[in-house]
Amino acid sequence: xxxxxxxxxxxxxxxxxKDTDFTxxxxxxxxxxxxxxxxxxxxISIDPAMRSWMNPGASYVPPVDLGAVMRAGGIGTVIASRxxxxxxxxxxxxAFGVQEYALSDxxxxxxxxxxxxxxxxxLGALGITGLTAYFxxxxxxxxQQGDTVVVSGAGGxxxxxxxxxxxxxxxxxxxxxxxxxxxxxxVETIGFDAAIDYKNDDVxxxxxxxxxxxxxxxxxxxxxxxxDAVLTRLARGAxxxxxxxxxxxxxxxxxxxANYMSLLVxxxxxxxxxxxxxxxxxxxxxxxxxxxxxxxxLTSAEHVVEGSLGDFPSLLRGMFTGANTGKLILQL
Amino acid sequence: xxxxxxxxxxxxxxxxxKDTDFTxxxxxxxxxxxxxxxxxxxxISIDPAMRSWMNPGASYVPPVDLGAVMRAGGIGTVIASRxxxxxxxxxxxxAFGVQEYALSDxxxxxxxxxxxxxxxxxLGALGITGLTAYFxxxxxxxxQQGDTVVVSGAGGxxxxxxxxxxxxxxxxxxxxxxxxxxxxxxVETIGFDAAIDYKNDDVxxxxxxxxxxxxxxxxxxxxxxxxDAVLTRLARGAxxxxxxxxxxxxxxxxxxxANYMSLLVxxxxxxxxxxxxxxxxxxxxxxxxxxxxxxxxLTSAEHVVEGSLGDFPSLLRGMFTGANTGKLILQL
Numbered sequence: 001x002x003x004x005x006x007x008x009x010x011x012x013x014x015x016x017x018k019d020t021d022f023t024x025x026x027x028x029x030x031x032x033x034x035x036x037x038x039x040x041x042x043x044i045s046i047d048p049a050m051r052s053w054m055n056p057g058a059s060y061v062p063p064v065d066l067g068a069v070m071r072a073g074g075i076g077t078v079i080a081s082r083x084x085x086x087x088x089x090x091x092x093x094x095a096f097g098v099q100e101y102a103l104s105d106x107x108x109x110x111x112x113x114x115x116x117x118x119x120x121x122x123l124g125a126l127g128i129t130g131l132t133a134y135f136x137x138x139x140x141x142x143x144q145q146g147d148t149v150v151v152s153g154a155g156g157x158x159x160x161x162x163x164x165x166x167x168x169x170x171x172x173x174x175x176x177x178x179x180x181x182x183x184x185x186x187v188e189t190i191g192f193d194a195a196i197d198y199k200n201d202d203v204x205x206x207x208x209x210x211x212x213x214x215x216x217x218x219x220x221x222x223x224x225x226x227x228d229a230v231l232t233r234l235a236r237g238a239x240x241x242x243x244x245x246x247x248x249x250x251x252x253x254x255x256x257x258a259n260y261m262s263l264l265v266x267x268x269x270x271x272x273x274x275x276x277x278x279x280x281x282x283x284x285x286x287x288x289x290x291x292x293x294x295x296x297x298l299t300s301a302e303h304v305v306e307g308s309l310g311d312f313p314s315l316l317r318g319m320f321t322g323a324n325t326g327k328l329i330l331q332l
Numbered sequence: 333x334x335x336x337x338x339x340x341x342x343x344x345x346x347x348x349x350k351d352t353d354f355t356x357x358x359x360x361x362x363x364x365x366x367x368x369x370x371x372x373x374x375x376i377s378i379d380p381a382m383r384s385w386m387n388p389g390a391s392y393v394p395p396v397d398l399g400a401v402m403r404a405g406g407i408g409t410v411i412a413s414r415x416x417x418x419x420x421x422x423x424x425x426x427a428f429g430v431q432e433y434a435l436s437d438x439x440x441x442x443x444x445x446x447x448x449x450x451x452x453x454x455l456g457a458l459g460i461t462g463l464t465a466y467f468x469x470x471x472x473x474x475x476q477q478g479d480t481v482v483v484s485g486a487g488g489x490x491x492x493x494x495x496x497x498x499x500x501x502x503x504x505x506x507x508x509x510x511x512x513x514x515x516x517x518x519v520e521t522i523g524f525d526a527a528i529d530y531k532n533d534d535v536x537x538x539x540x541x542x543x544x545x546x547x548x549x550x551x552x553x554x555x556x557x558x559x560d561a562v563l564t565r566l567a568r569g570a571x572x573x574x575x576x577x578x579x580x581x582x583x584x585x586x587x588x589x590a591n592y593m594s595l596l597v598x599x600x601x602x603x604x605x606x607x608x609x610x611x612x613x614x615x616x617x618x619x620x621x622x623x624x625x626x627x628x629x630l631t632s633a634e635h636v637v638e639g640s641l642g643d644f645p646s647l648l649r650g651m652f653t654g655a656n657t658g659k660l661i662l663q664l
Contacts, residue, residue: 060597228588242596256560256588264574264604265392272596 004029006069007098007309012056015250017317021054022070024310030103032082037104039076041096043304044330045123046072046315048156048221051249060274070098070312073128075112075119086111093122098312100332110282116290117300124327125161125289125300132243132275133161133219134285137169140273141217141239145170148211150230153221153246154192155182156319157327160301162219163192168297171217174210176203176226178322185325190301203229214238214266223248224255231259238268250320301326308332336361338401339430339641344388347582349649353386354402356642362435364414369436371408373428375636376662377455378404378647380488380553383581392606402430402644405460407444407451418443425454430644432664442614448622449632456659457493457621457632464575464607465493465551466617469501472605473549473571477502480543482562485553485578486527487514488651489659492633494551495524500629503549506542508535508558510654517657522633535561546570546598554579556587563591570600582652633658640664 003026010023032038053064053071064071074096078086083106086092093110096102112122124130136158137143149166153159154175163186166173175186175195183195194210196203203226207215214235220227223245234240240263248254263270278285292298303324305315315330335358342355364370385396385403396403406428410418415438418424425442428434444454456462468490469475481498485491486507495518498505507518507527515527526542528535535558539547546567552559555577566572572595580586595602610617624630635656637647647662 058597059593223593242593245593245596248593254590254593256590256592258586258588260588260592260602261391261555261574261577261580261586261604263602264576264606265390267604267606267609269601269603270592270595271601272593272599274596274599277599 002029003027004099004101005309006100007312009054009064009066009068009070012054012066016320017051017054017313019313022313029101032080032103034082035105037078037083037086037106037109038080039092039094039096039102039104040079041074041076041100041102041332043075043119043123044072044096044098044312044332045074045127046312046319046328046330048153048244048246048249048319050316051320055249071095072098073123074102075122076102091119093127098309100309117293120302120304120327120329120331121293121300123329124157124302125293125298126286127327128275129157129327130161130289130300131278131282131285132158132273133165134289135275135278135281136219136241136243136273137162137165137217139278140241140271141219143169143171143217147171147216148174148213148235149217149219150174150176150207150211150215151219151221152176152226152230153244154186154195155322155325156221157301158243159219159221160186160190160326161298163190164298166217167191167193168292172211174207182322182325190299198226204232207233217241219243220245222246223257227257228259231257231262234262234266234268236266236268238266240268240270242270242272246320302329303327304329304331306331334361335359336431336433337641338432339644341386341396341398341400341402344386344398348652349383349386349645351645354645361433364412364435366414367437369410369415369418369438369441370412371424371426371428371434371436372411373406373408373432373434373664375407375451375455376404376428376430376644376664377406377459378644378651378660378662380485380576380578380581380651382648383652387581403427404430405455407454408434423451425459430641432641449625452634452636452659452661452663453625453632455661456489456634457625457630458618459659460607461489461659462493462621462632463610463614463617464490464605465497466621467607467610467613468551468573468575468605469494469497469549471610472573472603473551475501475503475549479503479548480506480545480567481549481551482506482508482539482543482547483551483553484508484558484562485576486518486524487654487657488553489633490575491551491553492518492522492658493630495522496630498549499523499525500624504543506539514654514657522631530558536564539565549573551575552577555589556580559589560591563589563594566594566598566600568598568600570598572600572602574602574604578652634661635659636661636663638663
């Protein structure tokens with residue numbers, strides 16, 4: 001049991017992620033040096049953005065190096081510490097990677113409080129997921145009561161939070177997702193006002209029906225033809241938040257939004273966001289999100305899969321066919 | 333001499349404007365009704381956006397109807413008035429259209445003061461041209477001293493104003509234009525710090541050289557491959573102003589900016605603007621622009637062509653091959 005399994009990036013995929021893009025390797029469990037902690041990883045966050053980290057070329061974070069442990073956020077428990085801020089048994093959020101044990105000098109670690117919410121929720125509503133929705137809506141899109149808010153990838157982790165926070169704020173929330181079952185979940189379980197099944201519906205036509213006054217805020221997780229469709233239905237002064245471009249990560253030649261001149265016609269803006277920029281305000285946001293959870297205004301949709309590191313490639317691949325609803329988490 | 337020649341839209345062009353897209357027709361010179369004025373048109377403003385008004389489908393203004401007088405801004409002199417606000421001899425800016433005499437109920441008319449600047453300048457620095465640059469830079473892009481400002485269509489009317497206002501504000505100004513001669517004019521006459529010849533230079537490479545710290549503000553008049561090139565060189569927090577998309581107006585299938593995810597990587601925004609939204613602040617801006625003109629900090633680059641209405645189609649077509657430097661004006 002003193003072996004650390006690690007999922008290492010073996011190749012830069014073209015198109016869909018393949019099992020052979022990763023190699024499962026073993027290493028010794030590290031010992032903490034002065035100022036370091038060793039964490040046993042309990043939960044691994046699986047995110048669409050991981051696919052973009054596998055591509056060459058700098059994005060908002062550098063690409064994962066070939067031969068390096070695949071980058072991932074996660075929740076773990078301290079098993080050895082020579083860091084004054086952390087003791088054995090502390091439960092932490094951090095960028096632990098796709099491995100069983102991680103060494104850390106404390107950078108980017110956040111203690112979690114499981115008396116407020118279960119561990120998994122610190123990857124969902126109280127984690128990067130919830131924070132992305134929170135800052136994207138309030139800071140970038142500046143949502144206000146009465147706005148019509150549309151989100152793509154609405155069945156995903158961030159999307160389902162966007163819909164709920166929009167509703168809490170008095171907005172109309174319309175989700176775009178793939179498949180009738182997922183769309184039913186959006187409306188009946190998550191609380192969206194309407195859902196559009198992009199696999200079977202005409203998105204422009206559906207928006208004309210569900211958002212007859214136009215789209216005030218579009219929170220985009222997917223890019224591609226869905227972004228282009230929503231651009232045709234913007235309201236005057238609309239704010240488009242670019243949070244991801246899931247439909248494009250597998251593509252060598254990404255597609256630009258041909259209808260971007262709708263920004264001029266509608267005096268609208270399109271703004272890119274990266275949640276890490278708001279790190280100094282995580283406590284404020286987390287407090288608010290935890291309060292909504294406590295008041296049962298918000299639920300943290302989590303899709304927890306028990307398994308081992310070997311399940312990682314297929315779980316990541318499955319995100320791009322929409323296999324998950326809510327935050328996808330690998331529980332080791 | 334009581335005949336009003338009019339240039340009427342005869343067909344919606346596909347691709348480049350043809351002479352046959354217009355018909356030169358005649359009508360009687362109108363008589364003013366109660367509350368109306370009749371204006372003899374002296375100057376007609378020729379703008380790239382005119383091409384977009386000829387396309388079907390609503391943009392920020394409705395398309396010009398087939399059979400209607402082509403829309404145009406212009407400067408004219410009141411020759412008959414039954415409007416209490418205007419007297420015979422008053423010189424006015426208005427949307428008079430491509431015709432020799434226009435009837436108006438006063439909507440959108442602005443008196444001009446030729447003791448401050450010549451008539452033509454009210455289509456240039458003190459007209460929509462200067463106002464577009466002013467509000468685009470100060471209100472949309474929020475330029476600040478030290479910013480690196482890039483503008484496309486830099487040899488055009490708005491572009492040359494953008495460069496000068498950026499310089500006045502203490503920014504570094506880089507212009508993108510077509511051809512070595514135009515680029516030389518940008519630097520030597522208009523005062524840009526650097527100019528990039530998109531017909532002969534690699535725009536990305538040139539931006540790496542001239543804007544090594546990245547582009548803080550990009551004022552886009554052209555769209556297409558140039559927009560895509562500039563997106564690859566944005567600085568953190570960059571602001572892209574979408575003022576036009578000249579390279580796209582002739583196209584049936586416009587091209588979207590494939591590199592738009594640079595907005596996310598750089599936490600940047602892309603915002604559409606229409607100068608008409610700032611009409612209540614025109615006086616403030618015009619005062620400032622006039623002061624800069626008086627102080628010789630600003631020059632109004634004007635390209636005045638003496639001619640008749642029949643010259644209009646070829647002048648409009650010539651804009652898209654970059655025939656003009658500065659504001660193109662047809663003087664009747």
